Amino acid sequence: MRKRTPAAALALVLIGGCGGADPDATATFIALTADFRAFQSWPRTAVGTVALPEHPAGPRFAYANRPPPAAGMGYPVGTILVHTIETSADPQSWDVFAMAKRGGGYNANGAVGWEFFRLGMSADGVPVILGRGLNPSEGHSYGGGGATTQMAGCNTCHGTAVGDASDHILSPLLRPGASSSP
Numbered sequence: 001m002r003k004r005t006p007a008a009a010l011a012l013v014l015i016g017g018c019g020g021a022d023p024d025a026t027a028t029f030i031a032l033t034a035d036f037r038a039f040q041s042w043p044r045t046a047v048g049t050v051a052l053p054e055h056p057a058g059p060r061f062a063y064a065n066r067p068p069p070a071a072g073m074g075y076p077v078g079t080i081l082v083h084t085i086e087t088s089a090d091p092q093s094w095d096v097f098a099m100a101k102r103g104g105g106y107n108a109n110g111a112v113g114w115e116f117f118r119l120g121m122s123a124d125g126v127p128v129i130l131g132r133g134l135n136p137s138e139g140h141s142y143g144g145g146g147a148t149t150q151m152a153g154c155n156t157c158h159g160t161a162v163g164d165a166s167d168h169i170l171s172p173l174l175r176p177g178a179s180s181s182p
């Protein structure tokens with residue numbers, strides 16, 4: 001019993017994604033609130049303090065639930081990177097944004113595979129999803145407030161074709177090929 005037919009074995013290989021050129025081609029990850037809950041326990045990298053266009057002022061950090069992949073590779077489906085602007089010690093005052101590697105051909109004309117998020121921190125310090133999708137800042141100043149098109153908002157900076165080579169990651173310390181312990 002429990003012997004796998006060749007077809008079932010093939011299906012497992014496809015689901016597991018081993019061996020293919022793009023291991024995540026068939027996988028999809030829909031991030032839920034619980035997936036962000038522990039982000040403050042993930043490795044934290046200081047990514048900048050110099051003013052960034054369309055961003056609130058303050059020291060910026062990134063938290064990642066995976067180390068950077070090897071140069072030339074993309075982050076795997078299921079990766080979450082959280083970008084914070086930490087204006088004070090109180091997380092409720094922070095601006096919190098995130099990208100999750102959703103896969104499945106999502107955001108095909110921008111930061112391929114990545115879904116964008118705007119998060120808020122509850123009084124208990126729990127991150128909650130305030131907006132998600134291709135342009136979660138619609139109606140907010142961050143990322144531009146203009147017409148919602150594929151290339152408005154987060155994709156304006158993260159979704160350029162030139163960014164394909166770095167999996168649309170803009171922090172040098174988190175790009176594919178960067179050391180995981182900067």
Ligand code: HEC
Pocket residue numbers: 047048052053054055060061062081082083097098099116117118135136137142143144153154155156157158168169170171172174
């Ligand atoms: C004006 C350009 C710009 C826009 C628009 C923008 N970002 Fe970024 N983002 C950056 C830069 C530059 C970094 C690199 C880190 C830093 O300097 O703070 C970054 C870093 C990040 C990171 C950490 C991973 C990385 O790429 O380094 C996440 C997550 C992120 N941004 C999410 C978002 C989301 C979500 C939106 C839309 C709501 C957005 N960004 C819009 C410029 C932008």
